Amino acid sequence: MVQSKRKIRNKKRDNYSPISEQFKLIRTGIDLSGIDKKQQVILITSPESGTGKSTVASHLAVAYAEKGAKTLLIDADMRKPTLHKRFSKYLYPGLSNVITGEIPLEDSLQDVNFKSTSLSILTSGQIPPNPNDLLSSKKMADLIESLRDTFDKIIIDTPPVTIVSDALALADSTDGVILVCRYHKTLKEKAKHATNQLRLSKAKIIGVIFNGTKNAENYYY
Template sequence: MMEKLHIVTVRNPKDPIAEAYRTLRTNIQFSSFDKKIQSIMLTSSGPGEGKSTTSANLAVVMAETGAKTILVDCDQRKPNLHKIFLTSNESGLSNVLAGKVSFEDAVKQNAVENLDLLTSGIRPPNPAELLGSKKMENFLQQLKEKYEYIILDTPPVVAVTDAQLLSRYVDGCLLVVSSSQVEKEAAVKARDLLTKVGANILGAVLNKLEIKEKGYYGYYYHYYYGNDGSRIRKKKKKRK
């Protein structure tokens, strides 16, 4: 059920962090006037930076607008979206691309209106080749005919080449950066790897930033950096 999902935009839509995701949505929608940003890939420099959580929340707020949205777990190595949405991963993206199951049988509806979920499916022996294949490119084009927004959760770009390969097929990329655990050099390397293959980097989401004031309160800030350098901040006060 929806109330059990550990997703802030579902569990507590009035939370300041949920509002920060809506701000991110607005920035994406206005990031390009020449071409609609329909397919969006999220990645990070390394594991544990919150890209899956960000992907899930972004998909929810996209669906909130009434736009038909699909969230696809493209992390064939360490998938998380089936855990976040409390569902099975017996069949998913890999099974569809391999022709073992139809898209209609693999896609999962959930309690979030206008949002479909396609989990990663059974791990293939060659994840990078699968995501970089012509089949994957054609599949994304087919999704564009059915959905207004396509959100893709991909593996960390520094660790493996999957995200680099997939970035060629999407309209834009978001880089999720955890301020609490990532060195600046790693974030820069992730950006450079995407730029090297001609990816359209929409911006970066700065996650898990905690600021202490006077020893009494902690502030969690979520920033979105647009490609024009602008920054939007949302904060949540938490008493210690």
């Protein structure tokens, strides 16, 4: 169920592919789960590396942009940033540079050109010595709050929740979390541990996506 970065860049020519339709269903599920509270800022994480969480974050951002939402995709996985490669953008300036005040936000946002969509990306920026210090800072919380006034939907890609605490540091500033597991890879115990970690941080878990299934029917949300 995972598309390559080449296919993500070419998505404007394939808006009705099975993977595109699947993410539209996921988008609808998220929207329905937020009837009482708008799911404006969504954090994407996983129990372990190799689940395809960054690909899920990318497709979900595209799905919202295609719907007409002014969408921002943030790469907060400063330890292993990948979103700049997926969309053929610069690594920096980016998030770390904005938080430290080196570069203004408006000079760090990069537009993703899909026909009739409004999608921007904030790449991770220069990799800092300790990403958690930046992500758990008041400046990061204030940045997310200010972005709410500019964007309809904000998707944040973060590192695996059981490996480092970066996702937990951000969870309180978001409206919900999606946990991405991989079919035939993620063990039940790891998924449960990740869920417990998120609940302890008082994160609102919107749902779980099982990536790598053979058909859409098993792609559970």
